[in-house]
Amino acid sequence: MATIEKWIWVDPVKYPDKQTSHTTGNMPFLPDEKYAVAEFKKKYEFDTEVKSVKLRFSGDAAYDLYMNGDFIATGPIYVGGDFLLNEIPRPSHYASNTVIYPNTKTLDFYARVRLNPITITEYSQTKGGFMLYGEVELSDGRIKYIFTDSDWSSRINNRYTKAYEYDGSIELDEYIPSVRVQNIWHAIDSSIPFRSEEKILPMDCNKITLRPGEKIEDKIIEFDKIYGAFLGVKVKCEGKIELNVLCFETDSALDKNIKVKNSYHMGTQEHFVFTEDSEYKGMLMHSIGAFSVTAENLSDEDAEIELFAIGTHYPVTVEAKTVTSDEELNKVFEVCRHTLKYCRQMIHLDSTRHLEPLACTGDYYIETLMTAMSFGDMGLARADAIKTAELLKYNDARMYHTTYTLIWVRMLWDIYMFTGDISVLSESAEALTMLMDRFNTYIGDTGLIETPTDYMFIDWLFIDGMSMHHPPKALGQTCTSAYYYHALENAAKIFSVLGRKRDSEIMTERASVLKDSINKWLFDEEKGLYFEGLNTPTPEKYVHNRHPQNVEKRYYLKNSNILCTCFGICEGEKAKNVLEKVMTEEFISDCQPYFKHFLFEALYKNGLREKYTLALAEEWKAPVRECSKGLVEGFIPPDDSFSFDHSHAWGGSPLYSVPKALTGIEILEPGYKKISLSPSSLGLDEAKVEIPTPYGMIVCEVSKDGFKYTTPDEITVEIK
Numbered sequence: 062m063a064t065i066e067k068w069i070w071v072d073p074v075k076y077p078d079k080q081t082s083h084t085t086g087n088m089p090f091l092p093d094e095k096y097a098v099a100e101f102k103k104k105y106e107f108d109t110e111v112k113s114v115k116l117r118f119s120g121d122a123a124y125d126l127y128m129n130g131d132f133i134a135t136g137p138i139y140v141g142g143d144f145l146l147n148e149i150p151r152p153s154h155y156a157s158n159t160v161i162y163p164n165t166k167t168l169d170f171y172a173r174v175r176l177n178p179i180t181i182t183e184y185s186q187t188k189g190g191f192m193l194y195g196e197v198e199l200s201d202g203r204i205k206y207i208f209t210d211s212d213w214s215s216r217i218n219n220r221y222t223k224a225y226e227y228d229g230s231i232e233l234d235e236y237i238p239s240v241r242v243q244n245i246w247h248a249i250d251s252s253i254p255f256r257s258e259e260k261i262l263p264m265d266c267n268k269i270t271l272r273p274g275e276k277i278e279d280k281i282i283e284f285d286k287i288y289g290a291f292l293g294v295k296v297k298c299e300g301k302i303e304l305n306v307l308c309f310e311t312d313s314a315l316d317k318n319i320k321v322k323n324s325y326h327m328g329t330q331e332h333f334v335f336t337e338d339s340e341y342k343g344m345l346m347h348s349i350g351a352f353s354v355t356a357e358n359l360s361d362e363d364a365e366i367e368l369f370a371i372g373t374h375y376p377v378t379v380e381a382k383t384v385t386s387d388e389e390l391n392k393v394f395e396v397c398r399h400t401l402k403y404c405r406q407m408i409h410l411d412s413t414r415h416l417e418p419l420a421c422t423g424d425y426y427i428e429t430l431m432t433a434m435s436f437g438d439m440g441l442a443r444a445d446a447i448k449t450a451e452l453l454k455y456n457d458a459r460m461y462h463t464t465y466t467l468i469w470v471r472m473l474w475d476i477y478m479f480t481g482d483i484s485v486l487s488e489s490a491e492a493l494t495m496l497m498d499r500f501n502t503y504i505g506d507t508g509l510i511e512t513p514t515d516y517m518f519i520d521w522l523f524i525d526g527m528s529m530h531h532p533p534k535a536l537g538q539t540c541t542s543a544y545y546y547h548a549l550e551n552a553a554k555i556f557s558v559l560g561r562k563r564d565s566e567i568m569t570e571r572a573s574v575l576k577d578s579i580n581k582w583l584f585d586e587e588k589g590l591y592f593e594g595l596n597t598p599t600p601e602k603y604v605h606n607r608h609p610q611n612v613e614k615r616y617y618l619k620n621s622n623i624l625c626t627c628f629g630i631c632e633g634e635k636a637k638n639v640l641e642k643v644m645t646e647e648f649i650s651d652c653q654p655y656f657k658h659f660l661f662e663a664l665y666k667n668g669l670r671e672k673y674t675l676a677l678a679e680e681w682k683a684p685v686r687e688c689s690k691g692l693v694e695g696f697i698p699p700d701d702s703f704s705f706d707h708s709h710a711w712g713g714s715p716l717y718s719v720p721k722a723l724t725g726i727e728i729l730e731p732g733y734k735k736i737s738l739s740p741s742s743l744g745l746d747e748a749k750v751e752i753p754t755p756y757g758m759i760v761c762e763v764s765k766d767g768f769k770y771t772t773p774d775e776i777t778v779e780i781k
Contacts, residue, residue, distance in 0.1 A: 068190040069209045069239040071099050085147040086178040097176040098221040103213040105168040110200045118193040119156040119248045122178040122185040127171045134255035139407045140184040141448035142418035144461035150186045156248035157255045179224045180416040215239040229335040253440045261370040269366040271358035280354040287350040287691030287708050289403035289413035290370035292343040296335045300360020304333040308347035310707045348414035348708045350690050375405035379437045381751035383720045393681045397713035400692035401431050404710040412709040422465035424711040426472040433479050434717045437753025450492035458495035462518045467548040474551045481732025486555050508578030510542045515608040521653045523699050531607040538594030539583045539621035546575045547628040591621040627663035636667045653695040654712025661718035674722040678715045720750045724761045739781035740768040
């Protein structure tokens with residue numbers, strides 16, 4: 062809709078130190094920086110009932126919006142971002158849209174806007190602002206326009222003293238007129254809906270009654286699962302109450318948290334002071350599996366505290382499930398699906414504890430596949446892919462994780478195949494060209510990747526004390542070269558679809574040369590395995606803390622062998638022999654659940670799905686038995702002091718890979734217009750697989766005796 066985009070903020074005369082902030086939550090607060098939450102309100106009265114109102118709104122850095130006392134949205138949609146160049150405000154800022162049918166003569170708006178970015182997913186244009194525009198259709202057909210201006214009232218709610226502290230004993234300021242501020246945001250309409258919210262109660266009693274002077278410490282209140290959620294508090298009191306709520310995921314995290322005094326990695330907490338009956342909703346998302354509560358009643362009257370979580374996630378409209386005769390495997394699917402649901406926020410998240418930005422493309426690619434098999438809606442994946450294209454253009458086709466930028470190319474292709482939406486390819490084509498050209502400059506005399514900025518990221522492992530997060534060449538060259546080969550293949554397909562024949566041919570030519578080079582230099586014929594990289598020295602000008610000098614030892618790990626068989630660098634019987642070694646022989650290290658996604662794919666691609674799919678999926682059962690509240694980040698702790706989170710969807714490949722193996726589904730024409738199926742029970746007694754498509758649900762039932770399936774009429778099916 063045509064819009065009036067007028068931005069307002071609190072009066073700079075009254076609040077001179079509450080006007081500006083830093084760019085991202087990845088940066089520490091400056092010594093003189095003040096935490097601030099502003100409140101805005103405006104009531105509109107009409108002479109007849111409102112039939113509908115179209116709203117467009119945004120804020121910096123984060124807001125809650127209510128109308129007539131009803132919750133509307135949190136926002137804004139996150140810009141995304143990387144771990145590089147975060148000190149530069151991104152030019153994009155997003156506005157949400159909605160249509161509401163209130164059937165009332167009054168529209169009473171309230172917005173709460175946090176000035177400061179706190180979590181690393183959040184970005185700011187360094188200035189506080191709020192904007193709302195509405196087209197109001199009255200019951201008699203007239204249209205009225207409403208928008209933020211100086212007639213909106215505002216104040217700083219000084220009870221929000223710090224990011225995780227609220228002091229209800231502080232006297233509130235009176236509302237005064239807002240001030241118009243320069244529009245530096247120029248908000249783009251968001252392509253995705255705002256998040257859903259739901260009140261989630263703990264498994265046990267969530268109400269605490271305190272007698273006068275009574276204090277409780279470290280009272281545990283458990284939830285059935287781990288939720289990405291805001292903290293909700295309701296208090297009845299007639300005097301001072303002090304309350305501290307630590308939100309943590311698992312008991313093991315709490316044990317370590319006590320030792321390290323609330324490390325960020327263990328949990329997050331909020332501290333409160335209340336002096337009267339109050340209701341509180343937090344503005345900062347926690348990863349909540351349980352509360353540890355410390356509370357003290359400093360008043361002369363009984364007090365009651367009610368605690369709950371307000372779960373938030375990208376809206377779910379369809380939920381497909383795979384159910385098998387193996388109940389433990391079904392539980393694995395359930396845990397993977399639940400964790401995925403709460404990692405789908407305003408961008409994909411690696412986890413609801415880490416809250417990392419779009420730099421973690423490898424995570425979000427796997428989450429995209431999981432979504433395709435469970436929730437169907439590719440809107441969030443498409444938005445993330447387009448934002449990643451913008452980041453690549455901003456940063457001269459470089460992102461923090463070198464290999465993850467290459468995985469983005471496969472993510473583009475798969476989104477296109479799931480949806481049939483060619484625009485995701487055309488809107489990313491400029492960034493794709495830049496990316497492929499950048500990596501071509503990394504090719505050395507061997508024909509391999511030789512001079513990248515780094516070899517990040519391979520796997521969350523340590524080998525001989527060296528991190529596979531940012532390994533030397535001897536531990537990262539083969540995988541990085543394989544990722545580039547796969548990106549070239551997918552880029553060739555993308556350019557072909559876009560009608561760029563010569564660009565497609567160039568990508569194919571580069572891929573052919575690289576494939577030959579990988580097989581020439583990096584395959585050990587005697588061992589029948591690929592090794593992780595050459596031992597030639599790294600030129601000193603390329604060496605830095607994320608790109609260490611090379612080592613002289615040759616390493617044989619599962620990682621490079623998985624990728625070379627997954628991406629078709631190694632084919633036929635040779636590939637099967639390599640995979641047999643991966644599945645049956647001892648290596649100096651295994652892989653984390655993230656990397657096992659590519660192993661599932663390699664087994665499927667090379668005709669070993671029936672032999673090994675369930676054996677590989679078996680590895681998820683033990684960690685799910687240990688904690689069924691959320692999906693663990695890894696199987697192999699780097700050291701005894703390290704604690705994995707349990708809200709990490711990157712390891713949820715069984716939710717995608719097992720149903721794919723059961724059905725043998727391949728998309729032959731974009732958007733599921735034509736598919737092939739080659740079902741197999743994989744040795745299970747029976748299984749029922751649901752797959753959401755743009756036309757409705759595919760349902761495939763398989764057993765040892767055969768299979769049957771149904772598909773929407775719009776889908777053509779081939780049976781193999």
